[in-house]
Amino acid sequence: MGKRLTLESKVSRRIARKSGNVFLRDDFKDLGDYDQVGRVLKRLADKGNIVRIGYGLYAKAKVSALTGEIVPVSTLPNLGKAALRRLKVKTAPSSAELAYQAGQSTQVPTGRLIGVKRRVSRKIGYKGAYLKYEYVA
Numbered sequence: 421m422g423k424r425l426t427l428e429s430k431v432s433r434r435i436a437r438k439s440g441n442v443f444l445r446d447d448f449k450d451l452g453d454y455d456q457v458g459r460v461l462k463r464l465a466d467k468g469n470i471v472r473i474g475y476g477l478y479a480k481a482k483v484s485a486l487t488g489e490i491v492p493v494s495t496l497p498n499l500g501k502a503a504l505r506r507l508k509v510k511t512a513p514s515s516a517e518l519a520y521q522a523g524q525s526t527q528v529p530t531g532r533l534i535g536v537k538r539r540v541s542r543k544i545g546y547k548g549a550y551l552k553y554e555y556v557a
Contacts, residue, residue: 427452428460435470435480441494442502445476474544477503492546497531500544500551510537512556 425433430451435443448457461478464470468490471481479492479499492499501511512535519525532549535556544551 427456428463431457431460432464432469435464440502440506441480441492442473442499442506443478444506445478471546473499473546474503474542477542477544479546495531496544496546496549496551497534499546500534503544504534504536504540507542509540511535512537514554514556 431448434448434451438447445454445457445461448461451457452460461470461472465472465478468481468483470478471490471492473479473492473496479494481490482493483489484491494502504511513521514529514533514535516525516527516529516533517535520527520529533552533554536553537556539555540553
């Protein structure tokens with residue numbers, strides 16, 4: 421008889437095989453109950469394998485070469501755009517990005533303001549740094 425895998429090892433394997441950096445809790449709903457998957461994701465976040473960037477949103481993690489802390493593998497604006505794409509929200513350049521690209525402003529956009537095509541009521545961020553949304557037509 422073969423050795424049975426734990427839910428934590430199944431989730432870890434799926435995260436390792438996944439090509440993207442952002443995943444939702446729903447990506448693992450076929451592996452177990454909603455609460456079980458939530459506990460496993462919390463345990464993996466506590467171990468430093470992943471980081472929580474929002475409600476039901478997680479990102480792959482790595483150890484920072486500068487500080488030695490656990491940080492997401494990509495920048496917050498990239499993770500935010502990927503998360504919004506996964507949530508089926510269309511994104512566009514914000515007014516600050518458009519002004520900078522057109523040469524109307526010398527202020528370099530931070531990337532924390534993301535242009536969205538519809539209302540978003542989700543907080544996406546990590547360690548006190550959160551994205552803001554701007555409705556663009």
